[in-house]
Amino acid sequence: MSVRRSTFIFAWILLLPALLYVLVIVAYPLLDTFILSFTDASLKKTTKWVGTVNYDKIFNSTFAEVIIRTFVWTFFSVSIKMIIGTFGAVMLNAAVPGRALFRILTMPPWIVPMAIGIFMWGWMYNGQFGMISGMLQNLGLVDGPIAFLAHGSTAFWATIITDVWIGVPLVTLYLLASIQAIPQDLYEAAWTDGAGRFYRFRRITLPLLVPAMITMSMLSLIATFNSFDIIWILTQGGPNGDTTTMIIDTYRTAIGSKKYGEGAARAVVICIFLSIFCLLYFRVTHRLASGESR
């Protein structure tokens, strides 16, 4: 009994520093956001309770539009990441000479400081002299220069493409690891029975990859929903707010305009969405795990 008790105490001593740290730096701010969202906190010295005014305000503004835009942006970004990532994983899994090198070459967007990758995209999208506009003109596909970041619709897609570019390496390498975890005997059995390569892919690889794809798209969904750096560096939410997602909107309100209370209300809405995603993720992965062990 005393051994168990000392073990119990020891475990908590080990956990305590990390736990306290996260409580102070993450849990307390979470609570504080919630409290602030009912106040008119700003740079002023005094702060008073204002009830649900901040929430009324955001739902009377264009915030609904921002929410929809965020979902559309996230949906396309995650879908394209999954498609390109699956394609990349399948290609890199092929037993061809040079594949070790190809795998290394997949990593840079993920490993280099995110902001620096985004600077490079900033140049590529440059209207007057950038690579994409220039290439399209040289190929005769467009007549004049296109300033991708200056128009709403192109800026929207440009930020999505850059987000995809940063996210694809993780998706690819994760799915590649999952493909390689598929037992080789399955392929050999099918091969012995005369199944072709495409048939084996469709009937073995794809079905067994589905759990990993679901897990990854959930993780990707959460990360993409939180995406800030890309849009902030490329467009700061412009032009005319056409790339303003919930995170960008919150940042502008809270940090740009110093309206902490209003910003906090927006952050609470984001947290509610994230909590739903989070619960969904735990539930799905739990179900996948118990399904596997059966």
Added chain:
Amino acid sequence: MSQPALINRYRWYELVGIYAGIFVFLSFILAPFVEGFLVSLKPLSLLFSSPYRFWPENGSFAAYRTMWVSVPGFARYIFNSFFISIIVTTVVLALVVPAAYAFARFRFRGSGALLAAFLAVNMFSGAVLLIPLFRLMRSFGVLNTYFAMIVPGVAFLIPSAIWLLRTYMMRIPRELDEAAFVDGASHFYTLRRVILPIAMPGITVVAITTFIGSYAQQFIFALTFNSKTEYMPLPVGLFAYFGRQEVVWNELMAASFVGIAPAVIVIFFLQRYLVSGLTAGAVKQ
């Protein structure tokens, strides 16, 4: 032995298809780096001319020399980036090694829920919690210091680090702990003298991934909590130049390449660890 070889034998058109697929895939991944590098070699007059030319005619490495003058804080930014990442990594390890051991070895009431709670931290980016974090940093009195970037940076790297190291530590045979315990070693002694040495490779992986994570993600806290040029990490330091009306693109790209050099070197030497490390964080055990 011969079977896997046969099963993997490709016909010529399959090979062409695979290499074409890989080429398209890697073109997307590497295009910005190739273009960025070529831009760093081009003189400004060539950059700002129409029609667009991909190849740098009469290119030179001049921008790599002039950038040290035009971006006066450059060396300082790189130092700051390294300094912040090293401190962050050290603090994360100090917090995570004991916690991961506790999660790997001891089952106690609420341990599962606690682990889930740690992982849930991953779901919230710093951006969502920026307002209270700003107030918190202000009340600590650390705004515009290194701490304003280090303290929040650590918190968001803890969850994956715990997860990764816990997975590694669970593979260490339990008999080792028990043997030490039977011999009369205390819990703490067992951790320090038995587990830590064996777990070193795992700790190394966690250290590397944490370092990379912190080096790659120094943006939002540094942008919001620090306005002093002398403490800025590289991404924010360069962002100031990126935001200007007349961006000196060749120098910005040259600076970017010098800035990413450490990461690229790490990739080439440690990629084996990186893949196992960074993907294990996402794999549900």
